[in-house]
Amino acid sequence: MTQPIKIHVLHTGTVIVDEALPFHRPTDRPLAWTGLFRSKKHRVEVPVSVYLIEHPQGLILIDTGWNTVNRDHQLRNLSFQWPVNKANLPAGQAVNEQLAAMGIKTSDLDYVLMSHLHCDHADGLSLVRDAKHILVSEEEWQAANHDHMRYLPHEWKGVPVKAFHLAPSLDGAYHRSFDLFGDGSVKMIWEPGHSAGLCATRVQSYDTDKYVMLAADAGYAAKSWEENLTPGVVIDRAEAQKSLNYIAKVAQDPKCVECLANHDAAVRPHVITL
Template identity: 55%
Template sequence: MSAIKIHVLHTGLVKVDTGLPFHDLSRNPLAFTGLFRSHIHQITLPVSSYLIEHPNGLVLIDTGWHERVRQSQWQELGLQTQINKAYLPAGWSVREQLARLGYQPSDIDYLVLSHLHSDHASGLPLVKDAQHILVSQPEWQAAQHDKLRYIPKMWQGVNVQTYDFSASKLGPFHQSFDLFGDGSLQFIYVPGHSRGLAATLVQGASGQQVLLASDTGYAQTSIDHLYTPGIVINRAQALQSIAWVQQAASEPQVIETLTNHDPAIRPHTITLA
């Protein structure tokens, strides 16, 4: 198998209360909302997407913010602006990042959404010409009924298909989805932050792996100290998911473990031989 390249992209910034990425550091259970909290508790984090050049096709994971947030955060996010403040510097949108790498949306064979929260799905209309757009079945079902955590207009007019997790030896609940059927690109069921959250395990022919942990935790400190996010649908599942990430990250074949919003992570390219 040829080499796999993973392009770590920043497709936006988000300003949030510290209680949102690190629930365990605040005694206030509603700290993540930022309500009645001073601006000194606000931090700015990157919003990441990942473009994977794989021998079996071009794969994009997550989409960051839509370019509309440059004109109006309220138009894109509505009441969610109380919790997430979106910023998209020039050249950072997923469409612009693809163009910089020499691709257009129709070149994407698979666009896979780790989950459907706004900072991961807002840019979806910019890349709706991808050949296949996938999200897990439990995440899709949750997004149809929960209007607080999801903004359905972000996928209106987009042909989103679902996949099912299957029993496996991977993840905290032994469920995963093997995109190509060869173990090189697997999406692992890590619920808690959202109902159908998926982490991504990429494996090269040499056996080296990269774990894209999505929002199981927001930074390396989340993995190190088992900090769960402020926003969860199930705190016990969120803890089991971040604990699995911690264990998986310690395996010798895992050369990098990346959370989606870690300010210490810079855009770079990883090559798996």
């Protein structure tokens, strides 16, 4: 029997948004997700999750959550995106602080894999800049460095990010993925729509046919695929719907131990062992 794979589900604070941002409904007016001219009754506060994977081939972090700078200089940090995404990061909940509490230095991380580079996922990149490898899909890297409305490039300034190639495969709605170790145990699966290079992460057990799907923002919560609610923020809603359909199918697979979205208020920090 091989060494088990452990997935630590961590919450790096919360994000305060209009409910139309995570959960788009056909009745929403245009730009409802911005929260502008909407009552406070539409605001929701949801967790910002990251995942630490203890893998036989190394330590892997999926996403980085909020940066500690938001505690004192949030408006300056989040800039024009602040009215839409407000950060709440209590003491001790930043990713580097949680790793330290576990006895892990950020330099111990073998890989940081980014699902995508929106602010609530990439803001903590500078906190883990000394990880051995920091990777994101080519599609996302290109979009993030050209689209300055959806992204905040200062979040990765000075951080040694490298892009990975999504190869043809049988994985996902679009049949492209990146196999981190070449053995199928950790795959980044392309699920565009919310962003150009969004990737879900599939973590497969070595000893059984069981796996965990980390859906990123293909759906913001289990509610997304259960009620067929695509994200409010999309670059292509048809693509986002196709990606959500795939995640909905995965969530029903008996082999899937857990299917987790990054912002599900019903999910508490816990550890999954495969």
